[in-house]
Amino acid sequence: MNLALFDLDHTLLPIDSDYEWGQFLVRIGAVDAAEFARRNDEFFAQYQAGTLDPVEYLEFSLGTLASFPQDRLKAMQQQYMAEVVQPAIRPAARALLQKHIDAGDLVAIVTATNHFVTAPIAKALGVEHLIAAMPEVDADGKLTGKLVGTPTQGAGKITHTKAWLAKMDKTLEDFDTVHFYSDSHNDLPLMSIVSHPVATNPNAALKTHATAQGWPLIDLFND
Numbered sequence: 001m002n003l004a005l006f007d008l009d010h011t012l013l014p015i016d017s018d019y020e021w022g023q024f025l026v027r028i029g030a031v032d033a034a035e036f037a038r039r040n041d042e043f044f045a046q047y048q049a050g051t052l053d054p055v056e057y058l059e060f061s062l063g064t065l066a067s068f069p070q071d072r073l074k075a076m077q078q079q080y081m082a083e084v085v086q087p088a089i090r091p092a093a094r095a096l097l098q099k100h101i102d103a104g105d106l107v108a109i110v111t112a113t114n115h116f117v118t119a120p121i122a123k124a125l126g127v128e129h130l131i132a133a134m135p136e137v138d139a140d141g142k143l144t145g146k147l148v149g150t151p152t153q154g155a156g157k158i159t160h161t162k163a164w165l166a167k168m169d170k171t172l173e174d175f176d177t178v179h180f181y182s183d184s185h186n187d188l189p190l191m192s193i194v195s196h197p198v199a200t201n202p203n204a205a206l207k208t209h210a211t212a213q214g215w216p217l218i219d220l221f222n223d
Contacts, residue, residue: 001176002103002104002106003105003106003107003108003178004178005107005161005180005181005190006107006110006127007109007181007183007184007187007200008121009113009183011181011182011183011200013121015085016044017085017113017117017121018113018114018117021080021084022036022061025064028076028079036064043057052153054153054154055151058114059145059147061114062114062135062143062145062146062147065143066145078120081124085124089125092220093221097125097126105179107127107129108129108161109130110132110157112133112152113133115130116135116143131157131164133153134147135147136148154186154189155190158193177195177196178196179196179197179198180196180198181218182200182206183199183200183201183202184202184203184206185203185205185206185209188209197213198215199215200218200219200220
């Protein structure tokens with residue numbers, strides 16, 4: 001069996017699902033538009049610059065989620081999927097995922113974005129396994145606004161991927177081939193330890209590194 005790992009934002013989707021969720025909340029009037037948009041833009045700029053504190057950002061994002069009742073969260077999640085995510089899904093991304101699924105590979109999305117935002121996206125893409133930042137919930141299942149464990153970002157993707165595999169009594173070394181598809185240099189830690197890293201719609205920093213390393217480069221959004 002082979003293993004195929006995928007980043008999500010700007011890799012399988014031509015959008016940043018976390019950022020767009022924030023923009024969606026502003027658009028529907030669920031949050032204070034000026035203040036939320038300011039914070040959201042600041043965090044996004046930090047992410048692009050590689051200076052983002054992932055815990056600070058995740059707890060800002062999860063704290064926003066925790067302010068809503070569960071039934072409203074579910075309704076907003078469904079509206080967001082219909083209006084923002086579903087129209088963004090590209091045929092080439094679906095086809096690449098399906099190629100690995102049809103080959104019998106173990107397929108997982110490994111994303112720094114939180115599980116609340118990404119779980120319905122993984123389902124829409126037909127991917128059973130999702131490794132994402134986990135929000136804490138209380139005894140009633142309500143989000144508390146806190147993060148469980150460490151962020152699934154940078155080297156954290158290695159930690160969480162290995163922990164996920166360990167639950168199945170597997171390691172990365174158990175697979176003949178391990179692909180990891182990503183657009184970002186932030187994912188170089190995990191890309192550097194798999195057998196088949198693939199720079200997918202890469203940003204400038206990753207494109208430069210991938211070219212120097214002789215890694216394949218693909219574009220899923222040029223359709």
